[in-house]
Amino acid sequence: MDAISFAVSPAALALRSGEHQALTFTIPSPAPAGGMLIDVRTDVPDSVIMPEVMVPANATSVTVPVQGGKPGSGSLFFTSSAGESSVAVTVTAK
Numbered sequence: 001m002d003a004i005s006f007a008v009s010p011a012a013l014a015l016r017s018g019e020h021q022a023l024t025f026t027i028p029s030p031a032p033a034g035g036m037l038i039d040v041r042t043d044v045p046d047s048v049i050m051p052e053v054m055v056p057a058n059a060t061s062v063t064v065p066v067q068g069g070k071p072g073s074g075s076l077f078f079t080s081s082a083g084e085s086s087v088a089v090t091v092t093a094k
Helices: none
Strands: 007-009 012-016 020-026 036-042 053-055 061-068 072-080 083-092
Touching (some): 012 020, 053 061
Antiparallel strands (some): 007 020, 020 061, 072 083
């Protein structure tokens, strides 16, 4: 089976330390029973605070809060059985 892509929006995040912004993941078909885990990695781990991303069973999207940590600039990288994606993230000091 070929990997299919999924969408993440917005395509970039600009946060201040302590600020929250919603990040929405949309997959092309409903998640299987038990849901679909999306693996999240970042090259700025001190700058981004976010929960585990799990698309609920039979859903096609999930929205999670992302919180700005220490000032920094980098990306979030996402991998799942639906494919891969990434989002640029910039965190500035308050």
